[in-house]
Amino acid sequence: MTQPTMRAVSQQKLGGPEVLEQVELPRPSPGPAEMLVRVEATSVNPTDFKHRANGGFLGRPPFTLGWDVAGVVEEVGLGVALFQPGDPVLGMLPYPGRAGAYAEYVVSAPRRFVRRPAEIDVPHAGALPLVSLTAWQALVDIGNVSEGDRVLVHAAAGGVGHMAVQIAKAKGAYVIGTASAAKHDFVRSLGADEMIDYTSEDFTEKATDIDIVLDTIGGEHGPRSVSTMRPGGTIVTLVVSDVHPDFVPRARERGVRPAAMLVEPDHAALRSITELYTAGRLRVELADVYPMSRVQQAHAVAERGRTAGKIALTWD
Numbered sequence: 001m002t003q004p005t006m007r008a009v010s011q012q013k014l015g016g017p018e019v020l021e022q023v024e025l026p027r028p029s030p031g032p033a034e035m036l037v038r039v040e041a042t043s044v045n046p047t048d049f050k051h052r053a054n055g056g057f058l059g060r061p062p063f064t065l066g067w068d069v070a071g072v073v074e075e076v077g078l079g080v081a082l083f084q085p086g087d088p089v090l091g092m093l094p095y096p097g098r099a100g101a102y103a104e105y106v107v108s109a110p111r112r113f114v115r116r117p118a119e120i121d122v123p124h125a126g127a128l129p130l131v132s133l134t135a136w137q138a139l140v141d142i143g144n145v146s147e148g149d150r151v152l153v154h155a156a157a158g159g160v161g162h163m164a165v166q167i168a169k170a171k172g173a174y175v176i177g178t179a180s181a182a183k184h185d186f187v188r189s190l191g192a193d194e195m196i197d198y199t200s201e202d203f204t205e206k207a208t209d210i211d212i213v214l215d216t217i218g219g220e221h222g223p224r225s226v227s228t229m230r231p232g233g234t235i236v237t238l239v240v241s242d243v244h245p246d247f248v249p250r251a252r253e254r255g256v257r258p259a260a261m262l263v264e265p266d267h268a269a270l271r272s273i274t275e276l277y278t279a280g281r282l283r284v285e286l287a288d289v290y291p292m293s294r295v296q297q298a299h300a301v302a303e304r305g306r307t308a309g310k311i312a313l314t315w316d
């Protein structure tokens, strides 16, 4: 019997968006405690274009990028009781080592997924998991964000930032965001209380008494952000490859907790996130939706770093 195949995006070498090509690959099949998901949508995260260019945790090509998944359960392996074939789901593949969502099918452990509520359409669901989990894990799990906390979100208009603003607001925090002025109305519409135009203002002068910082920029933003904080707070940097040598000493000196985190798939957090979504307290802004046949263009646009919200990819 010939093995079924699927369309996937792969790359033979590291490089710019032009290295991404559509190929036919063997379709995976689920083992015990695994399920096969037909991918309907995914998204572009910065980690996709960084891995496309430098291999990173994925090593040498060929490989298939993509961690976000929205799709339908196609088949379940022995012992899977959480889902059944036909269920609409959203979730993420293990980060950082196991990408592969830029393909028509993925195999996964069920608890990396939740049921996709009808209120979240397929492209929005494909853009939601990685950025919302990142913001949730940074602010809720690590930062323990609480009513009245003052939260500083860098790049508040970006994929992670726009999730973080809404999650912090849902937890009762006071939110200060950084973005260029043209994006301030957008971030305020998500609930931000104050905005700083990082292109013309020094955030270290405008942000004060901060309890939690979400550092999406890395480098010297880490130690500089510490100077805005109250003792007892937490600063979480997401750019683990660019942690400034002064980050930890400066944080300790000020009496704040420094953390550098990588996002993980998380069923319980995804349930909380989809509940917030269906309650109308969280939404994904889609800057654009590209068919997978235009994945090169989607990467080129995302890589400019000016996206408000997310760029989704769908199989056509």
Ligand SMILES: NC(=O)c1ccc[n+]([C@@H]2O[C@H](COP(=O)([O-])OP(=O)(O)OC[C@H]3O[C@@H](n4cnc5c(N)ncnc54)[C@H](OP(=O)(O)O)[C@@H]3O)[C@@H](O)[C@H]2O)c1
Residues within 6 Å of the ligand: 045, 046, 047, 130, 131, 134, 154, 155, 156, 157, 158, 159, 160, 161, 178, 179, 180, 181, 183, 198, 216, 217, 237, 238, 239, 240, 261, 262, 263, 302, 305, 306, 307, 308, 309
């Ligand atoms: N550790 C992890 O697990 C993890 C998870 C997710 C993301 N990340 C990392 O976190 C970073 C952000 O990810 P993302 O998905 O949010 O990226 P993104 O959506 O591509 O971010 C784009 C946004 O960044 C803003 N921006 C750029 N430079 C800025 C600056 N100096 N100050 C304030 N805003 C700035 C842009 O706004 P303007 O146009 O106004 O400049 C734009 O809205 C990336 O480095 C990503 O790799 C890490």
